[in-house]
Amino acid sequence: MNSGAALSLDQVHVWRGDRHVLRGVSLQLRAGELLQISGPNGTGKTTLLRVMCGLLRPEQGRVSWCGEAITEIREQYQALLAYASHEPALKGDLTALENLRFSVGLKRRVSAGDLTAALACTGVEACADLPARVLSAGQRRRVAMARVLAMRARVWLLDEPFTNLDAAGAELITRLLREHVERGGLGAVVAHHALDGLRRLELQA
Amino acid sequence: MWNWFYKLASPPYVYRLAAVLAPWLLGGAALCIGYGLVDGLVFAPPDYQQGDAFRIIYVHAPSAWLSLSAYTLMAVAGGIGLIWRIKIGHAVAAAAAPIGASFTVLALLTGSLWGRPMWGTYWAWDPRLTSELILLFLYVGVMSLRSAFEDPGRGDRAAALLAIVGVINVPIIHYSVQWWNSLHQGATVAKFARPSMPGSMLWPLLSMLLGFMLFFGGVLCLRLRGEVLNRERQSSWVREVVRAS
Amino acid sequence: MNVGAWQVLSLMLRREMCLYFRRPDQLLQPLVFFLIVTALFPLGLSPQLSLLRDMAPAVLWVAALLSALLSLEGLFKGDAEDGTLEQLALCGQPLGLIVAAKTLSHWLVSGAALVIMSPLVAVALGIPREAFPAMLLSLGLGTLTLSWLGAIGAGLTVGLRRGSVLLSLIVLPLAMPLLIFGAGATDRAISGASAAGPLYFLAALCVLTSTLAPFAATAALRITLE
Amino acid sequence: MNNGFWSMGGYARYVWPCFAGALVVLAWNVWSARRYHSRALMRAARAAIMAGDRS
Numbered sequence: 001m002n003s004g005a006a007l008s009l010d011q012v013h014v015w016r017g018d019r020h021v022l023r024g025v026s027l028q029l030r031a032g033e034l035l036q037i038s039g040p041n042g043t044g045k046t047t048l049l050r051v052m053c054g055l056l057r058p059e060q061g062r063v064s065w066c067g068e069a070i071t072e073i074r075e076q077y078q079a080l081l082a083y084a085s086h087e088p089a090l091k092g093d094l095t096a097l098e099n100l101r102f103s104v105g106l107k108r109r110v111s112a113g114d115l116t117a118a119l120a121c122t123g124v125e126a127c128a129d130l131p132a133r134v135l136s137a138g139q140r141r142r143v144a145m146a147r148v149l150a151m152r153a154r155v156w157l158l159d160e161p162f163t164n165l166d167a168a169g170a171e172l173i174t175r176l177l178r179e180h181v182e183r184g185g186l187g188a189v190v191a192h193h194a195l196d197g198l199r200r201l202e203l204q205a
Numbered sequence: 206m207w208n209w210f211y212k213l214a215s216p217p218y219v220y221r222l223a224a225v226l227a228p229w230l231l232g233g234a235a236l237c238i239g240y241g242l243v244d245g246l247v248f249a250p251p252d253y254q255q256g257d258a259f260r261i262i263y264v265h266a267p268s269a270w271l272s273l274s275a276y277t278l279m280a281v282a283g284g285i286g287l288i289w290r291i292k293i294g295h296a297v298a299a300a301a302a303p304i305g306a307s308f309t310v311l312a313l314l315t316g317s318l319w320g321r322p323m324w325g326t327y328w329a330w331d332p333r334l335t336s337e338l339i340l341l342f343l344y345v346g347v348m349s350l351r352s353a354f355e356d357p358g359r360g361d362r363a364a365a366l367l368a369i370v371g372v373i374n375v376p377i378i379h380y381s382v383q384w385w386n387s388l389h390q391g392a393t394v395a396k397f398a399r400p401s402m403p404g405s406m407l408w409p410l411l412s413m414l415l416g417f418m419l420f421f422g423g424v425l426c427l428r429l430r431g432e433v434l435n436r437e438r439q440s441s442w443v444r445e446v447v448r449a450s
Numbered sequence: 451m452n453v454g455a456w457q458v459l460s461l462m463l464r465r466e467m468c469l470y471f472r473r474p475d476q477l478l479q480p481l482v483f484f485l486i487v488t489a490l491f492p493l494g495l496s497p498q499l500s501l502l503r504d505m506a507p508a509v510l511w512v513a514a515l516l517s518a519l520l521s522l523e524g525l526f527k528g529d530a531e532d533g534t535l536e537q538l539a540l541c542g543q544p545l546g547l548i549v550a551a552k553t554l555s556h557w558l559v560s561g562a563a564l565v566i567m568s569p570l571v572a573v574a575l576g577i578p579r580e581a582f583p584a585m586l587l588s589l590g591l592g593t594l595t596l597s598w599l600g601a602i603g604a605g606l607t608v609g610l611r612r613g614s615v616l617l618s619l620i621v622l623p624l625a626m627p628l629l630i631f632g633a634g635a636t637d638r639a640i641s642g643a644s645a646a647g648p649l650y651f652l653a654a655l656c657v658l659t660s661t662l663a664p665f666a667a668t669a670a671l672r673i674t675l676e
Numbered sequence: 677m678n679n680g681f682w683s684m685g686g687y688a689r690y691v692w693p694c695f696a697g698a699l700v701v702l703a704w705n706v707w708s709a710r711r712y713h714s715r716a717l718m719r720a721a722r723a724a725i726m727a728g729d730r731s
Binding site: 431 | 690693702708714715721723724
């Protein structure tokens, strides 16, 4: 892994209709660095995350991974990426295990055992065979987190992973983030309460 | 030479250029259409078969031709906007759509009025008129898709993609309608084949065609100015324009 | 990346089938709609089969187009609403492959089901048995082509509030050549003539849309996913 | 020649409405383009005033 910035944004500008949501955001993330994005509602936190994962293409500015623009290497870059949006993004009719199988399975060959281990890691192994619609919001958040774990991605982009989680859940997520950083991973987390040891980016109104 | 082309991509330049071009284009159009009307209605001899009814061609042919070329322009401009992300491309496509649609309606109106004396009914499912009708549906589809999005940028890109898909289908629709028509009614129906025209009939048609094209260019410039303003409302040069006007 | 294109296709097909058959009632609705629409015409016209036979190809095809279009609106809507569409777009596989898999599985449960049911309706409309092969082939090609066109329309209108009317407004003009050649083929088959001509046209349209539509639908999704 | 001209060889009912329709379409296009532009100017002015308040 080169020592240079793995993921970098350079003067990114995004407009939402008339609103100038992102005004010249620039940042560099090296391996082992996790960025916390916070700020009042509607200042473009989610937009910034979607720009970083290549879903939203900025009007101006450049997002590059290891020096190459992500628009050129879209599939390779997104293969290394795990994005957890504000909603847990699970199919209600599928069981937790099936949800994982049909999303992680597209990224890498994975066995049912791996998936069950990931679910166990986030404490929802019991509801592996329950349809996602019967799970509570907290359980669904944990299943989404299990999916991020099972993907073994180098870049984590998490949009408010702490919502609907109890104290134990919040502590679990913090531990997983620390382990991800120790493994040399990088990424960005949208979260409001203070996370120790993380670089902070405050977006203004 | 390339500098001229790059300048076309900058909205303030296009805004001013359109303001300069519009009066010239519309003036030229008025001249050509004026000459075409007088020559076509007064001096051109009546057709041996259709009598004076053939004079409708002086309005029908240019509008039918324009309705198709406006759609093609819309698809090309949208494609430029979509592929090279040049906002002016989307502005031109958005400006061309209503003009093209209005000429399609005119072509349908004049076509059915022309059909009445020939076939005894206003609508005889003539292959060319049927393709024109489907073209109108394509126009309505593109325009309503563009306005269905709150964010104008996404509306532009979606409409551009639909216009490109549509322009690929226009020839398919045209030939399948021809096939369908020849299958059921046979080729004996008096088609719109332009009668081989002597010069005295042809010149007014060419001048009307040129006049309609100039008119399209002029109105496109007028409407383009509004489209550019809507898309650049936040930029600084628009504030000067607002303050000046 | 050790997940090959075929694994992606088969996994996506399994996912879609799993989802469709978890709610079988939603599969039946378009088929019942197909039956109802074809039942309307005899009530509107007359019970004599001889009269119905002339209109049978048009009735059959218009009903097939409308019911296929009805079910196409849900192609991406379900995934867009619960956020899984973004996960699919970000899984590192070419989005065209995923869109193709979704469209094909949608065609299997809607278009192919229509084709299987169409003899039932054909008999009711007085279509002779000899015309069945050409009719089934034309309906199969037609519904597959419509699924591809509908995938583009659904991709463009997935995020919109009243997207279903707009979807039909966009897709039907593009589907008119389908109706012409499809009904033409069935009409020829009924009158005993060989339906090869229109069937070749239909097959050509099907190949054209099957190759171009995945790219157009992917571009459409990228626009609405932004 | 005059009334012969207006009668258009008996087809006046079809020829003159066509040309009238053409003039209507041409006029509508110019009018709607100008209205669209002035509307855009108004909206831009309102946006400038709002932007003026905020900054």
